[in-house]
Every structure is written in structure tokens, then in C-alpha cells.
Amino acid sequence: MPLKHTQWITALIAVLLTLPVIIGLIGTLLPAFQFFPPLGEYQFSTAPWRNVFAQGEFYSSLKLTLITGIGGPLLSLWLALSLLAWGYERPFFRKIETLLSPILAVPHAAIAIGLLFLLSPSGWLVRIFSPWLTGFDRPPNWITVQDPFGLSLIFALIIKEMPYLLFVMLAAMKSIKARENIQACQALGYSRFTLWRKVLIPQLYPIIRLPIFIVVAFSLTVVDLALVIGPNTPSTLAVTLYRWFNDPDLSMRFMASAGATFLMVTIVLVLGGWEIAHRAFSAFTRCERSDGKRKGITDILLGAGVVFGLVTLLNAFAALALLPIWSLAKRWRFPDALPSTWTWDNIERATPLLIELTSNTLLIAFSATLIACAASLFMLETKRQSMAKSNKASQQHAFDWLIYVPILLPQIGFLFGLHVLLIYLNLNGSICAIIALHLMYVLPYVYLTLKGPYLAYNENYLLQANRLNNRPWRHYFIIKIAMLKPALFTAFAMGFSVSIAQYLPTLIAGEGRHSTLTTEAIAQAASGDRKQVGSMALLQALFPVIVFWLAQIIPTRWTKWRLAMKNFFQKG
Numbered sequence: 265m266p267l268k269h270t271q272w273i274t275a276l277i278a279v280l281l282t283l284p285v286i287i288g289l290i291g292t293l294l295p296a297f298q299f300f301p302p303l304g305e306y307q308f309s310t311a312p313w314r315n316v317f318a319q320g321e322f323y324s325s326l327k328l329t330l331i332t333g334i335g336g337p338l339l340s341l342w343l344a345l346s347l348l349a350w351g352y353e354r355p356f357f358r359k360i361e362t363l364l365s366p367i368l369a370v371p372h373a374a375i376a377i378g379l380l381f382l383l384s385p386s387g388w389l390v391r392i393f394s395p396w397l398t399g400f401d402r403p404p405n406w407i408t409v410q411d412p413f414g415l416s417l418i419f420a421l422i423i424k425e426m427p428y429l430l431f432v433m434l435a436a437m438k439s440i441k442a443r444e445n446i447q448a449c450q451a452l453g454y455s456r457f458t459l460w461r462k463v464l465i466p467q468l469y470p471i472i473r474l475p476i477f478i479v480v481a482f483s484l485t486v487v488d489l490a491l492v493i494g495p496n497t498p499s500t501l502a503v504t505l506y507r508w509f510n511d512p513d514l515s516m517r518f519m520a521s522a523g524a525t526f527l528m529v530t531i532v533l534v535l536g537g538w539e540i541a542h543r544a545f546s547a548f549t550r551c552e553r554s555d556g557k558r559k560g561i562t563d564i565l566l567g568a569g570v571v572f573g574l575v576t577l578l579n580a581f582a583a584l585a586l587l588p589i590w591s592l593a594k595r596w597r598f599p600d601a602l603p604s605t606w607t608w609d610n611i612e613r614a615t616p617l618l619i620e621l622t623s624n625t626l627l628i629a630f631s632a633t634l635i636a637c638a639a640s641l642f643m644l645e646t647k648r649q650s651m652a653k654s655n656k657a658s659q660q661h662a663f664d665w666l667i668y669v670p671i672l673l674p675q676i677g678f679l680f681g682l683h684v685l686l687i688y689l690n691l692n693g694s695i696c697a698i699i700a701l702h703l704m705y706v707l708p709y710v711y712l713t714l715k716g717p718y719l720a721y722n723e724n725y726l727l728q729a730n731r732l733n734n735r736p737w738r739h740y741f742i743i744k745i746a747m748l749k750p751a752l753f754t755a756f757a758m759g760f761s762v763s764i765a766q767y768l769p770t771l772i773a774g775e776g777r778h779s780t781l782t783t784e785a786i787a788q789a790a791s792g793d794r795k796q797v798g799s800m801a802l803l804q805a806l807f808p809v810i811v812f813w814l815a816q817i818i819p820t821r822w823t824k825w826r827l828a829m830k831n832f833f834q835k836g
Contacts, residue, residue, distance in 0.1 A: 273646045281666040291681020295521035312522035325501040332414040333484030336421030344429040346569025349460035367427040369808035371765035376492035377801040378583030383408045394599035417494035423580045425479045432475045440467040457563035462553040485674035488767035492789045505676045524677040590798030610795040625780040629763035632702035636710040636759050644718045670704045675768045693775040701769035710759040717751035753815035761808035
């Protein structure tokens with residue numbers, strides 16, 4: 265791609281990435297100190313902070329947030345490392361790797377609704393053991409979901425985060441020459457878990473630090489999962505703030521802004537504490553890692569992690585399998601393991617609503633993802649040319665870090681600040697505003713997926729083509745883009761699934777005027793109509809899975825199909 269003035273382009277991209285975040289933060293920070301001209305407040309005050317700290321609900325919500333927001337990522341990291349240490353480079357583990365894509369593709373809300381169907385007192389897990397084992401003829405009076413300790417929310421976070429971390433780890437294994445390390449350590453007599461614990465995991469962790477931080481930040485601020493399966497008396501801090509922001513009493517916005525600012529500070533402190541704890545743990549275990557013992561008692565932790573990790577994956581697929589069952593069930597009385605009567609009426613009755621929701625969902629997801637793919641190509645070409653001019657193998661641009669800021673900050677922390685800007689510009693409630701907010705979260709994942717393959721591309725192909733016929737733009741598309749089809753389709757599938765899963769950006773920018781499968785499924789989750797909710801969650805989970813499947817199929821058959829179409833039209 266023949267771009268000029270790459271330094272200016274880099275600066276412009278950095279500004280475009282920074283501006284929405286800064287505006288959003290300002291729109292949240294100023295009301296946190298009572299300054300909000302739209303409500304007639306022109307004086308700074310600490311009253312919102314005093315009001316927040318005077319709320320007993322605030323402390324309960326903060327405690328739940330810390331328990332779930334730290335416990336979920338910690339357990340996810342343990343299980344992902346255990347599964348990786350157990351199965352890496354083993355033939356059967358490739359089947360597990362192929363199963364990660366459906367779980368990664370399925371939105372958080374669909375997983376949460378599936379778990380609700382699985383774990384609730386009248387859920388499938390109790391049904392398959394009743395009455396022959398439990399003796400239950402009626403659902404037990406248990407609190408298995410939305411429990412006050414947040415255990416069901418932690419489990420839901422693990423189901424979504426463990427496959428993501430495992431996927432990131434598998435992609436990073438080539439960077440540490442894992443196969444050579446494993447062969448050398450096994451030749452010296454080290455057991456499999458011991459060599460991972462002593463040699464490979466210490467090398468792997470620095471590479472995956474940023475994805476881990478993203479997971480921690482997400483867990484501390486998640487709203488959609490917490491609304492469906494998390495505790496509600498009290499709720500997590502993000503859900504509490506969301507309720508305060510939407511309170512009819514507009515003065516509550518000041519207290520909500522102060523709470524959102526506190527949540528952002530909490531994320532910084534938790535990430536700092538996480539890094540300090542990692543360094544302290546590394547220093548504490550340094551002697552044990554270098555003592556030369558071929559086995560260790562702590563290997564039991566990795567072995568237990570394998571068992572729990574496999575159970576977690578089985579629960580994830582069971583939760584997804586329940587979505588089509590409930591959407592097709594006509595009569596399913598407790599304690600029957602399967603419906604006694606099946607019907608299509610549930611889907612037919614909801615068809616008009618599902619068509620509207622599906623069209624909105626696909627329009628927003630396709631638009632945001634296509635824009636993100638084009639922007640990522642533009643940014644990566646700018647970065648590549650800058651690296652070529654400086655003769656450096658790697659060079660960090662400003663946007664290499666700025667692009668991740670939106671997914672590290674709490675959505676509740678700055679989206680409501682952006683909402684004020686949208687109202688001022690008279691863009692609130694429009695499809696364009698929803699696409700713009702989705703783009704902030706789709707772009708980082710698309711960029712990260714494309715970055716490695718794009719920068720590793722051999723530019724000699726383009727050089728040779730341009731020497732034969734100097735048509736840079738044409739050759740860029742028909743040669744380079746064509747050769748990068750697998751990476752492009754994978755990046756598109758990743759961005760599409762991220763857009764489908766967005767809840768708060770859709771709700772805030774759309775103001776309820778443009779509902780999607782995600783927003784409606786979460787709104788209906790508490791209604792008790794499992795058949796309608798199952799239909800919405802099924803479609804919500806189905807579209808990303810189909811797109812991921814197409815992303816694997818189309819690149820391998822593209823040339824064959826293109827030549828077949830060319831021959832067909834030539835004969836015609």
C-alpha cells in the first residue's frame with residue numbers, strides 16, 4: 265500500500281484513538297466532582313464522594329467485585345496453564361484446541377443464559393440426577409445461580425476466560441521454543457508438569473501479561489454476565505453503578521460518576537497488586553525452580569487443574585446444548601431429563617421479533633467489523649513502513665498501546681461520558697452511534713489478530729510484482745491481501761463475535777431504540793420464559809459460530825471457487 269507521511273498518519277491515528285477515551289473520561293470525572301452544566305451544576309464539590317462512601321451497598325458491591333474480579337481470572341489462569349501443560353504437543357489435545365473456537369465465538373450473555381438453564385434448581389444438572397439419585401420430585405430450594413457469594417458468576421467468568429487464555433497461550437508457544445525445551449527437560453528426567461512449572465511457565469507468563477490484564481479488567485467491570493447470573497442483593501459494583509446511572513433521579517448521576525471513577529482506580533490498584541504478587545511469587549519460588557528435583561508435590565496443583573479444566577469445558581458445551589433444547593421444548597416438566605413434547609411454535613411465535621433483532625444485530629456487527637478490518641490494515645501498513653524506514657525489527661507506535669485502552673477501562677467508567685457527547689451532537693439513539701461505540705471494542709481484537717501475520721508477510725512478493733508492472737495498489741489487493749486471506753477472515757470472525765457480544769455500548773448509544781439479540785436476551789433473562797430466551801440466546805450464539813466456521817472454510821476453497829466462477833461466466 266503506497267502510503268506517504270507515515271509519521272503524520274501515526275499521529276492522526278493516535279489522536280483519533282485517544283479523543284473518544286479522553287472525552288468519555290472527562291464526561292465521567294467532572295460529574296464525579298459535582299460539575300455538570302447540563303444539570304445546572306457549575307461548582308466543584310466532593311459531595312458525590314461523600315454520598316458514595318456513605319452507601320452501605322457500595323462496600324458490599326465492592327467486596328463482591330474484588331472476589332469475582334480476582335477469583336475468576338486467577339482460577340482461569342490456573343486451569344488454562346494446567347490444560348496446556350497436560351496436553352501440549354499431544355495428538356488428542358488438537359481436538360480440544362478445535363473446541364475452543366465455539367466457546368470463544370459465543371457471546372457472554374448466551375453462555376450465562378445457558379448456565380442459568382444448566383445450574384438453576386430446576387436446571388438440567390439437577391434433572392439428570394432426579395429423582396433416582398436425589399429423590400427430588402420438585403425443584404429444591406437451593407441458591408445455585410445468582411448466589412450472594414458470586415460463585416456462579418465466577419464459574420461463568422472461568423468458562424469464558426479460560427478458553428481465551430488457552431488460545432493466547434497456544435499462539436505464544438512458538439516464541440519460547442517450547443518443543444525444544446520439552447525435549448531437553450524430558451531427556452534430563454523431568455516429569456511433564458515439573459518441566460512446565462520450572463521452565464516453560466516462567467517464560468510464557470511475560471508474553472501473555474497483557475491478555476491477562478485484559479481479562480482481569482473485564483472481570484472487574486462486566487455487566488451483562490453479572491446481570492444474568494451474578495448476585496443481585498447486592499450486585500457487583502459495575503451493575504450497581506449501571507443502576508445508579510439509569511436512576512430517574514438525575515442527581516444520582518453524580519454519585520454514579522464518583523463510583524465509576526473509584527472503579528477505574530480500583531482496576532489500576534488490582535493490576536498493580538497482581539504484578540507485585542507475581543514478582544513476589546517468582547522470587548519466593550526461585551530456589552525451588554532451580555533445586556534440580558525431577559518431581560515436586562506442587563505438581564498436584566497442575567494435575568487437579570486438568571480435571572477441573574475438562575469439567576469446565578464439558579459444562580460449557582452442556583450449557584450451549586441447552587439453548588436449542590429450550591427453544592424447541594413445548595412441555596418439559598421437572599424432573600424429566602428431556603422435554604416430553606417438542607415444537608417449532610416457540611420460534612414461529614417469536615419470528616417477527618427475532619427478525620428485527622437479527623437484522624439490527626447483523627447490520628451493526630458487519631459494519632463495525634468491516635470498518636475495523638480496514639482501519640487495522642491501514643494502521644499496520646503505516647507501522648510496517650515506519651519499521652522499514654527505521655530498519656528496526658520492531659517499533660512501538662503510540663497506537664500500539666492506545667488501542668487497548670478502551671478494553672482496559674471499565675465500560676461503565678467512560679461510556680456514560682460519551683453518551684453526553686452523543687446527546688450534545690444529536691447522535692444519540694442512532695445506528696451510527698452504536699456502530700461507532702462497537703468499533704472501539706472491535707478494533708483492538710481485529711488489530712491484535714492481524715498484527716502478527718501482517719508484519720510477518722514477505723514483501724518480496726510485492727517488490728517482484730511491481731518490478732514487472734508498477735501498479736502498487738492493484739498488487740496490494742490481488743497479491744498481499746489475497747495471501748493474507750486466512751488471517752483476515754479470522755480477524756473478521758473475531759471482531760464479529762466481539763460486536764455481537766456488546767451490551768452496554770448498544771444500550772447506551774441506542775437508548776433502547778435499536779435492540780439487538782444481546783440486549784433483548786439479557787432483558788428477557790429474568791422474565792422466566794425460558795423458551796423465548798432460549799430462542800434469542802440460540803441465535804446470538806449461532807451467528808458467531810457460523811462466521812468462525814466460514815472463516816476456516818472459505819480461505820482454503822477461495823481459489824477453487826473463484827476459478828470455477830470464472831470458467832462458468834466465460835462459458836456463458
